[in-house]
Amino acid sequence: MKISHFHITILFALIGFTACNNQSADSAAEVAIPVSVEDLKPSSIEQTITTTGTVVATKEVTLTTEMSGRYRLAKNPKTGKPFILGDKVEKGQVIVELEDEEYLNNLGMEAKELNLKISDQTYEKQKSLFDKGGVTQSELSNAEVAAVNARDNYNLAKIQLDKMKVRAPFKGVITKLPYYTEGTKLASGTEVVSLMSYEKLLLEVNLPEKYINKIAKGQDVRVMNYTLPEDTLHGEVSELSPAISTETRTFTGKLSIDNDDLKLRPGMFVQGEIILARKDSVIVIPKDVVISNQRGKTVFIVAQGTAEQKQVTFGYENQDKVEITSGLKVNERLVVKGFETLRNRSKVKIIK
Structure with missing residues (x-):
C-alpha cells in the first residue's frame, strides 16, 4: 500500500502530542509531592544513657513475735479499725499485741515500780542526812546502790x-x-x-x-x-562499682529514686x-527524619x-533526638x- 506524505505528517503529529502529554504528567507528579516541614530553631539536648530494671524498696522487714501470747x-488510729494490708504505719507504732496474764503477773511491774519509788525516796533521805552528818558514807552508798538496782529491775521489766x-x-x-x-x-x-x-x-x-568514665x-x-x-x-546515681565483668563487659550501678507519692511500687x-x-x-532534630546510606547520614x-x-x-544524641553539628543552619x-x-531537587508542596 502506498503511504502518502499527508499520512506521514499526521503520524508524527500524533507521536509528538503523546510525548508532550507524558512530559506534562511527569511534571505534575513531581509538583504533587506533599511534605511537612519544621523551622530549625536553637534548642537544648541532653546526652543520656537509657537502662532498665526492677525497682526494690530501700527498707523491708518481716516482724516476728519475741514472746508467746x-x-x-x-x-489503726487513722481509721479506728484493725490494721489491714496497704495501711501506712509510723516508726514505733504498735501493730500487733500479745496478751498473757500469767507472764504479766510474774513480771511484777507494780511491785518493781513501787520498790523504785521507795528506793529513790530512801536515797534522797539518806543524802539529806549525810549532808547534816546524820549518816555515814557507807550508809549513803548502800542507799544509792539499792536505788540503782531498783531502777535497773524496773527498766528490765519494762523491756520484757x-x-x-x-x-x-x-x-x-x-x-x-x-x-x-x-x-x-x-x-x-x-511471723x-x-x-x-x-x-x-x-x-x-x-x-x-564504655561509659565507666562518663558516669559519676x-x-x-x-x-x-x-x-x-x-x-x-x-x-x-547513688553507687557505682569500679569493677567490670569479664563476661558481660558491664559494670554495676545503683540508682536512688524519689518516690514521695508512692506512685511506683517495689517490683515494677x-x-x-x-x-x-x-x-x-x-x-x-528528630532521629527518625535522618536517612542513613553509603554516603552517610542525610x-x-x-x-x-x-x-x-x-x-x-x-x-x-538520646533515644529520640540528635544534635546536628554540621550540615544544617538555624531557620x-x-x-x-x-x-x-x-x-534531591524534587519539587515539593508544603502541607501542615
Missing part, C-alpha cells in the same frame, strides 16, 4: 513487757499480714507482719563498659514506667535515663519549593514528613 491486731508488742521499726506500708483469729495463742518467733518503706526506691543496673555519683536520673505515662520520677519494671551532659542553643530541607538533600554530622526548613519518597 494470745494474738490481738492493734487498731514491751516485747509483748510488735512495733514498726520504720515508717512504711504493710505488705503482708497473715491472718490469725483474735485470742489465738502464738509461739515466739511467729505476724511484713513492712516496706518505698518513699525511696533502688534500681540496680548493668552499664556498658550524683548525676541526675529520670525514671518512667508504662503504667504512669504522664509521670516522670527523678533520682540520682522501669526505664531510667542517666543524664551525662547537656547543651543549649544548638540545632536538634536529611531534606525545603528551599524555594525544592527539596535539597543535606549531609549531616551528629553530636549529642532552615527541615522536612519531617514525606521525606521517604524524595530525591
Whole structure:
C-alpha cells in the first residue's frame, strides 16, 4: 500500500502530542509531592544513657513475735479499725499485741515500780542526812546502790513487757499480714507482719563498659514506667562499682529514686535515663527524619519549593533526638514528613 506524505505528517503529529502529554504528567507528579516541614530553631539536648530494671524498696522487714501470747491486731488510729494490708504505719507504732496474764503477773511491774519509788525516796533521805552528818558514807552508798538496782529491775521489766508488742521499726506500708483469729495463742518467733518503706526506691543496673568514665555519683536520673505515662520520677546515681565483668563487659550501678507519692511500687519494671551532659542553643532534630546510606547520614530541607538533600554530622544524641553539628543552619526548613519518597531537587508542596 502506498503511504502518502499527508499520512506521514499526521503520524508524527500524533507521536509528538503523546510525548508532550507524558512530559506534562511527569511534571505534575513531581509538583504533587506533599511534605511537612519544621523551622530549625536553637534548642537544648541532653546526652543520656537509657537502662532498665526492677525497682526494690530501700527498707523491708518481716516482724516476728519475741514472746508467746494470745494474738490481738492493734487498731489503726487513722481509721479506728484493725490494721489491714496497704495501711501506712509510723516508726514505733504498735501493730500487733500479745496478751498473757500469767507472764504479766510474774513480771511484777507494780511491785518493781513501787520498790523504785521507795528506793529513790530512801536515797534522797539518806543524802539529806549525810549532808547534816546524820549518816555515814557507807550508809549513803548502800542507799544509792539499792536505788540503782531498783531502777535497773524496773527498766528490765519494762523491756520484757514491751516485747509483748510488735512495733514498726520504720515508717512504711504493710505488705503482708497473715491472718490469725483474735485470742489465738502464738509461739515466739511467729511471723505476724511484713513492712516496706518505698518513699525511696533502688534500681540496680548493668552499664556498658564504655561509659565507666562518663558516669559519676550524683548525676541526675529520670525514671518512667508504662503504667504512669504522664509521670516522670527523678533520682540520682547513688553507687557505682569500679569493677567490670569479664563476661558481660558491664559494670554495676545503683540508682536512688524519689518516690514521695508512692506512685511506683517495689517490683515494677522501669526505664531510667542517666543524664551525662547537656547543651543549649544548638540545632536538634528528630532521629527518625535522618536517612542513613553509603554516603552517610542525610536529611531534606525545603528551599524555594525544592527539596535539597543535606549531609549531616551528629553530636549529642538520646533515644529520640540528635544534635546536628554540621550540615544544617538555624531557620532552615527541615522536612519531617514525606521525606521517604524524595530525591534531591524534587519539587515539593508544603502541607501542615
